[in-house]
Amino acid sequence: QGFSGVYGEQIRVVGEATTPRALPYSSNMTILDVMIAVGGLTDFAAGNEARLVRQTGSGQLQAQVRLEDLLRDGDISANVPAAPGDILIIPEAWF
Numbered sequence: 001q002g003f004s005g006v007y008g009e010q011i012r013v014v015g016e017a018t019t020p021r022a023l024p025y026s027s028n029m030t031i032l033d034v035m036i037a038v039g040g041l042t043d044f045a046a047g048n049e050a051r052l053v054r055q056t057g058s059g060q061l062q063a064q065v066r067l068e069d070l071l072r073d074g075d076i077s078a079n080v081p082a083a084p085g086d087i088l089i090i091p092e093a094w095f
Contacts, residue, residue, distance in 0.1 A: 008085050013038045015090035016045035025084040031065055032079045034088060040071055046093035047071065052080070053087040 010022040011034055018039030026033075031052070041047045047068030054061045063080075067090065070078035 010084070011082055011086045011088065013088045013090070015050075016042045016047075016092050017088075017090055018042055020090075025082065025086075029082040030079050031067070031082055031088070032070060034082050035067060035071060041067060041090065044092050046091045049093075050088060050090045053089065054083055055085055 009025050011025050011029070012022045013020050013034060017035070018041070021038060023034060023037050035041070045067070047070075048064075048066045050065045050067045052063045052065050054063075065080060065088070066075065066078035069075040
């Protein structure tokens with residue numbers, strides 16, 4: 001894949017994505033765009049337990065993201081804007 005943009009201009013996806021990786025941020029990008037770029041969720045993902053970690057001027061913000069509702073049920077209300085430097089953490093489900 002090679003170099004994909006300046007560190008602060010990337011969105012990093014870790015955990016149970018089909019292809020976890022760092023993506024270059026582009027304007028108006030949403031979490032849906034990010035998930036399409038990483039190939040969606042694995043069969044083991046706890047998609048609705050995913051967390052978005054964002055650095056803000058006042059520190060670190062963490063928000064829950066309902067990836068499963070978005071990707072499997074088409075619930076667009078679960079789509080949120082992405083920002084440069086975001087980290088999306090997708091945990092494994094406990095069966």
